[in-house]
Amino acid sequence: MSDRVARLLPWLLVLPLLAMPLYVDGSWLIIGILGMAGAIGAIGLTVLTGTAGQLSLAHAFFLAVGAYGYAFLAAGSEPGGEASGLGLPSTVAALAAVLLAGLAGLAFSPVAARVKGLYLGVASLALVFIGEHVLRNAAPLTGGFNGRRVPTLSIGGFELTGRNPELVVLGIPFLERERLWYLSVLVLVVSIVVATRIVRGRPGRALRLMRDSAAAAGSMGVEVRRYQASAFVCSSMFAGVAGVLTALAFQYIVPQYFTLLLSVTFLAMVVIGGLGSVGGAVAGGVFVTALPLVLEKFSTSLTFLADPGTGGLDATMLAHLIFGASIVLVLVVEPGGLAALGGRLRTLVRRS
Template sequence: MSEALVRPLKVLGTRTYLWTAVTVLLLALPFYLDRFWLQAGLFAMAAALGAIGINLLTGATGQLSMGHAFFLAVGAYGYCVFAADGDDGLTGLGLPTWLAAVLAVGVAGIAGGLFSPISGRLSGAYLGIATLALVFIGQHVMFNAHDLTGGANGRDVPPLNLFGLTFDDRELLVAAVPFGSAEKLWYAGLLALLAGALFARGVLRGRPGRAMNAIRDHRIAAGVIGVPVARYRAAVFVLSSMYAGLAGVLLALVFQRTVPDYFGITLSLEYLAMIVIGGLGSVSGAVAGAVFVSLLPQLLTRYSDALPLVSAPGTGGIAPGEASRYLYGAAVVLVVLFLPGGLARVAARRRTRTLTEER
């Protein structure tokens, strides 16, 4: 076999071993990590799903959206309404929880579809301002539609039940290790993230992805060569909304209670920071940016006693959440100035350099 064929096979073998090791590690973590780290990982998975969705919209198609938090709220509260039995005095349809999750994602997509005529005609800052209005509308509904949302106090989230397994805090012994809700949800979150990432990767690498990139780079030229611009932009907005709805369902299951304050403009800005830091138009970049932005406040909270200038909430000084916003705000500035392609572009450059050196 020629040397030109051996080298790519070696690279492929190295990647296979690496991904196998990562997979085994992720599957084994619930057996060794405590609840804090598992919940932090679940928050990162939910954030990654939402970031993949907004990256399809903003990174791949060039549509600025500042209303992503609204669609996460639709998914979270939609799941509660479909799955709850109404015993707490709030509206609940009592559907099977797996069906409630599917319907919640569908309702988020429908909400995106209702907005898609606007998204198909607006672009840039105009679309950003229009989507920003969704957050304020959503906040008003969440605080005032008490029968649906529970008002300012929120509402409890029914645990997911799938194939007879209930994802609640009742302990289930697996290899002598007690599995609570976090351990059980870990695998559901991994499966959802894997499916979402593979689907988005297939979209971006196929004909739809090329059309989306053409719309992003030059909308008029894309229309001239036959790309139905308005239809594609509307469809991507719906798909992005469904990703956000799925992320909202997972967040609700992890939090076990939904509250309106979480789904505000700050959350939408965090998602924009995720895709800028990770890399626009890249699935792996969206995941990397989501992990960075979502884990940072968790780590600062965990180690606030050992970090300078950072203190526990309510004790004076800079709170962990505030400090995390300063840090990933600075990260956005640094990425824009020095790494325009984000973390994904750095990884791509390293792979290219490795292949060049081996040749």
């Protein structure tokens, strides 16, 4: 009984999430939306790096494929618009963008299937640089250095990320951010369920044994190379979902966002969260994405924080220092990260 309660407990967190738009304003919601997008991306990386033991620094690249893929597929060719588009229905475009990220992963899978661990990390580095180059120079597709606008997502005329038609719930007007918030919660929940099933099920078990002993995995009938490639494709699709959500949240995407720094940030998320844990990836993803934004929001009251660009200690810098400290703390004190802390909490609940 209490075992069941302890297992269901995390899902109770969804309830306050659903009520959130009724209580907080848009500036908080956008932090949450970006946090959830980060969490989904981190889930993808933890499946690859934690469960399959394959390092990837190309996560930012696959986010970019998702983000730009959506923008390109959904945008109509507006007169005067710099970047072109295919003008697909936006929901189709969103799904296609995720598949596109998966295809990009598949295209890289001959490498992903043959190179192990740290070496894959180095090989995947190439994708980030190729990505950055393409984003800056393929202006008809990406809008070049200045980026491109992201079309709103709508189903049958109802804008999921816009403000038409008007919608008022309990006296609160549901605008872009309120609507995107609910979409993000939905996508996050689906991502968690999907990833948890994969990690606990037949593919996850095969990936873990592959990580611990490739020879043993082979002798159990696991086709090691194919599974290494599949893990990579799976991870890039999660990154694609995160990319689409990020694009919808920003409404305007620029190449400067999808750099190596973003890939490294995702690594920080999964390490702080606890490698291989879906719940940990969510916690790490939200924490790492939201912290700099929250600090920035409070920078006026946190008097020791300097304004960005003045050379002093600004919010982003402070957040990076905190990430660095957290990673060291996790590696030294609790290698299982936030997930292991959560596990202890659950044990406490079960005992009481």
